[in-house]
Amino acid sequence: MNCNPLQTTLQSPRHSIQLKNPIVPASGTFGNGSIVHSLYDINQLGAVLTKSITVEPRSGNPSPRIYETPSGLLNSVGLENKGLPWFLEEVQPFLLSLETSKWVSIAGFTIEEFETLAHVMDTLPIDALEVNVSCPNIHANGVQFCQNMAVLEETLRRVRKATHHFLIAKIALETNPLSQALDIIEQENFDAVCIGNTIRGIAIDAETRKPFFHKIFAGLSGPAIKPIALRVVWEAYDSHPTLPIIGCGGIQCASDVIEFLAAGATSVEVGTLNLVDPFILPRLIQDLETYCCTHQIDLPNTIGSAHHSLR
Amino acid sequence: MIKTNGEIIEHQCIAKHIFLLSLRYPESNLIVEPGQFVQLSCPGKHTTLLKRPFSVFDASPNIVSIVYKVVGKGTTNLSEKRVGDSLEMILPCGNPFSIPQEGGLNVLIGGGLGIAPLHFLTKYYPKPPFEFWYGTSYEEEWIPANLLQRSGIDLHIHADFSTSNHHSLQFPENLLQKYQKESTTSPTKIYCCGPTKLMQNVTKHCMEKNIPIEVSLESRMACGFGICLGCSFLTKDGMKTVCKDGPTFDGSNVIWESLT
Ligand SMILES: Cc1cc2nc3c(=O)[nH]c(=O)nc-3n(C[C@H](O)[C@H](O)[C@H](O)COP(=O)(O)OP(=O)(O)OC[C@H]3O[C@@H](n4cnc5c(N)ncnc54)[C@H](O)[C@@H]3O)c2cc1C
Numbered sequence: 001m002n003c004n005p006l007q008t009t010l011q012s013p014r015h016s017i018q019l020k021n022p023i024v025p026a027s028g029t030f031g032n033g034s035i036v037h038s039l040y041d042i043n044q045l046g047a048v049l050t051k052s053i054t055v056e057p058r059s060g061n062p063s064p065r066i067y068e069t070p071s072g073l074l075n076s077v078g079l080e081n082k083g084l085p086w087f088l089e090e091v092q093p094f095l096l097s098l099e100t101s102k103w104v105s106i107a108g109f110t111i112e113e114f115e116t117l118a119h120v121m122d123t124l125p126i127d128a129l130e131v132n133v134s135c136p137n138i139h140a141n142g143v144q145f146c147q148n149m150a151v152l153e154e155t156l157r158r159v160r161k162a163t164h165h166f167l168i169a170k171i172a173l174e175t176n177p178l179s180q181a182l183d184i185i186e187q188e189n190f191d192a193v194c195i196g197n198t199i200r201g202i203a204i205d206a207e208t209r210k211p212f213f214h215k216i217f218a219g220l221s222g223p224a225i226k227p228i229a230l231r232v233v234w235e236a237y238d239s240h241p242t243l244p245i246i247g248c249g250g251i252q253c254a255s256d257v258i259e260f261l262a263a264g265a266t267s268v269e270v271g272t273l274n275l276v277d278p279f280i281l282p283r284l285i286q287d288l289e290t291y292c293c294t295h296q297i298d299l300p301n302t303i304g305s306a307h308h309s310l311r
Numbered sequence: 312m313i314k315t316n317g318e319i320i321e322h323q324c325i326a327k328h329i330f331l332l333s334l335r336y337p338e339s340n341l342i343v344e345p346g347q348f349v350q351l352s353c354p355g356k357h358t359t360l361l362k363r364p365f366s367v368f369d370a371s372p373n374i375v376s377i378v379y380k381v382v383g384k385g386t387t388n389l390s391e392k393r394v395g396d397s398l399e400m401i402l403p404c405g406n407p408f409s410i411p412q413e414g415g416l417n418v419l420i421g422g423g424l425g426i427a428p429l430h431f432l433t434k435y436y437p438k439p440p441f442e443f444w445y446g447t448s449y450e451e452e453w454i455p456a457n458l459l460q461r462s463g464i465d466l467h468i469h470a471d472f473s474t475s476n477h478h479s480l481q482f483p484e485n486l487l488q489k490y491q492k493e494s495t496t497s498p499t500k501i502y503c504c505g506p507t508k509l510m511q512n513v514t515k516h517c518m519e520k521n522i523p524i525e526v527s528l529e530s531r532m533a534c535g536f537g538i539c540l541g542c543s544f545l546t547k548d549g550m551k552t553v554c555k556d557g558p559t560f561d562g563s564n565v566i567w568e569s570l571t
C-alpha cells in the first residue's frame with residue numbers, strides 16, 4: 001500500500017495535477033475559502049476551488065434564493081459575485097497564499113466573457129481553471145453552453161487558446177448528448193470534466209399557487225441528486241475511460257466518495273453538505289483514510305473498479 | 312463559531328405552538344451575545360437536510376436557550392424532542408447588536424418571536440434602562456409577560472385583538488402606532504425585531520425622528536455563516552448576507568424591497 005493512500009492524480013495527455021486527497025469543495029458552496037479557513041486549516045483539502053467569477057459584478061437573483069426539498073436544496077443564487085477586478089484584488093492574495101492545489105471557477109454569459117476570464121487567469125500561478133459551462137448563454141436564448149454542441153466547441157476552443165492552465169469543463173448533469181459533449185471536451189484539449197452542476201427544478205408555493213422563485217427555475221443539489229450524478233459519471237467513464245472525471249452531486253459521507261471513484265471519478269467535489277456541516281470535508285478525509293486502512297487499498301485502485309468488476 | 316452537540320435540559324410549551332428550549336453543550340469559553348443565532352439540526356420523522364436558524368433568547372456559560380414557533384417540518388420535529396435528547400448545532404452565528412448606551416433610553420420593539428433577541432439584550436446588559444414594546448398577531452401566541460419582565464424594564468404589551476379570531480392582522484402598524492401615541496420618552500436608540508413590515512415601519516419612524524435604529528433581519532438560509540450567498544440582499548452599501556454581515560443591521564442602510 002502507498003504511504004499516502006489518498007493521493008490521486010488528474011492525468012491528461014498534456015497535464016497532470018497531483019492532489020493530497022480527492023476531496024475538493026464544489027464552487028459556490030465554500031465562499032472563497034477564507035471563512036472556512038477560520039474554522040479549520042483548508043490546506044488539508046485536495047484542492048480549494050473558488051465561487052464562480054464573472055467579468056462584471058453581479059448582484060444575483062432576488063430573494064428568496066433557498067428552498068429545501070426532501071434530501072436536497074433548490075438554489076437561485078444567480079452567480080452573485082463582485083466581478084473580476086474584485087477577485088484579483090481581494091480573493092487572489094488569499095488563494096495564492098494557500099499550500100494546496102488552487103483552482104478558480106469562471107462563468108460567462110457569452111463566449112467572449114469566458115475567453116476574457118481565461119486570458120486574465122492565465123497570468124496567475126493557479127493549478128487549475130474550472131470552466132462553468134452550465135451557465136445560460138445570452139446569445140442563444142439562455143440555453144446552457146454545454147447543451148449546444150457547436151457553442152460548447154467554440155467556447156472550449158477559445159478558452160483553451162487563452163490559457164495554458166489545467167482546464168476542467170464543468171457540465172450540467174442533463175448535458176445531452178453526453179458522449180458528444182465529452183468528445184468535444186477531449187478534442188479541445190480540456191484536461192478533465194466535472195460532472196456535474198445542479199439539476200434544473202422548480203418549486204411552487206401551495207399557499208399562493210405561484211412559483212416560489214422569482215426566476216421560476218432553480219438548481220437542485222444535495223443527496224437527492226446523487227444517483228443521477230453517479231449514473232452520468234458511470235456513462236462518462238464507460239465512453240471516455242481516459243478523460244479524468246471529477247464527480248460531484250450529493251456527496252455526504254466517505255462511502256459516497258468511494259461510490260463515485262468506483263463509478264470512474266478520479267476526485268470529487270462536495271457542495272451542499274458544506275452548508276449543512278462546515279466541518280464535513282476534514283471528516284471525509286479522515287473517514288477515507290480509515291476506509292483505505294480497513295480495506296487495505298489505495299484510492300487510485302478504486303477508480304472505475306465497479307466497471308472492472310463486470311469484466 | 313463551533314459545531315457541537317447540545318443536550319436538551321429544558322423544553323416547555325409556553326404559548327400555543329410556541330416552545331422554550333434550552334440546550335447544554337460541553338465547550339466552555341464560548342461567548343454568545345444578543346442578536347446572534349444558532350443553527351440547529353432538527354431531525355425527526357419529517358426529513359430535513361439543512362439546519363434551522365433561531366435567535367438566542369438567553370445564554371449562560373454552556374447553555375443556550377431559544378424560543379420557537381412550530382411552523383413546518385423542522386420545528387415540528389423539534390417539538391417532539393425530549394429532555395435528554397441531543398441536537399447538533401452551530402453557534403454563535405452572526406453579529407450581535409451594538410451595546411446599548413448606559414444612562415440613555417433604549418427602546419425595544421418586538422413583534423412575535425422577534426422578542427427573542429431583544430429579551431437576551433435586556434438580560435445581557437442589565438444596567439441600561441429599557442422600554443420594551445411587544446405585540447403579536449395572535450392572542451394565543453403571547454409569550455408570558457413574566458418571561459420578559461424584570462427590574463429596569465418598562466414593559467408595554469400591545470393587546471389589540473379586536474378583529475376576528477383573536478387575530479390582529481394590522482399588528483405591525485398597530486404596535487408602532489401604539490408606541491408613537493403612548494411613549495413619552497425620547498430614545499437614544501431603538502432596537503427592533505419582528506415581521507419585516509414592522510421593522511420597515513419602525514425604521515421609517517426612526518429616520519424621520521433622527522433616532523438610531525438597529526434591526527435584526529430574517530431570511531431563508533442554507534449555511535448560516537456566509538459561504539453560500541443564499542441570504543444575500545441589497546443594502547445601501549451593496550449586497551450583504553443576513554447571516555454573516557447581520558442579522559443585526561443599521562435599519563437605515565437596509566433596502567427593504569430587496570428582502571421580499
Ligand atoms: C436569523 C434568524 C433568526 C430566527 N429566529 C427565530 C426564533 O427565535 N424563533 C423562531 O421560531 N423562528 C426563528 N426564525 C425562523 C425559523 O428559522 C424558521 O421558522 C424555521 O427555519 C422554520 O423551519 P421549519 O422546518 O419548521 O419550516 P419549513 O418546513 O422549512 O417551512 C415552513 C414555513 O416556515 C417559514 N420559514 C422557513 N424557513 C424560514 C426562515 N429561515 N425564516 C423565516 N421563515 C421561514 C416559511 O414561511 C415556510 O413556509 C429565525 C430565522 C432567522 C433567519
Ligand SMILES: Cc1cc2nc3c(=O)[nH]c(=O)nc-3n(C[C@H](O)[C@H](O)[C@H](O)COP(=O)(O)O)c2cc1C
Nearest residue numbers: 026027028052132196197221222249250270271272
Ligand atoms: C448555493 C449554491 C451555489 C452554487 N454556486 C455555484 C457556482 O457559482 N458555480 C458552479 O459551478 N456551481 C455552483 N453550484 C453547484 C455546486 O458547485 C455543485 O455542482 C452542486 O451543488 C452539486 O453538488 P452537491 O450536490 O454536492 O451540492 C452551487 C450550488 C449551490 C447549492
Ligand code: FES
Nearest residue numbers: 533535537540554
Ligand atoms: S445562509 Fe449561506 S450565506 Fe447566508
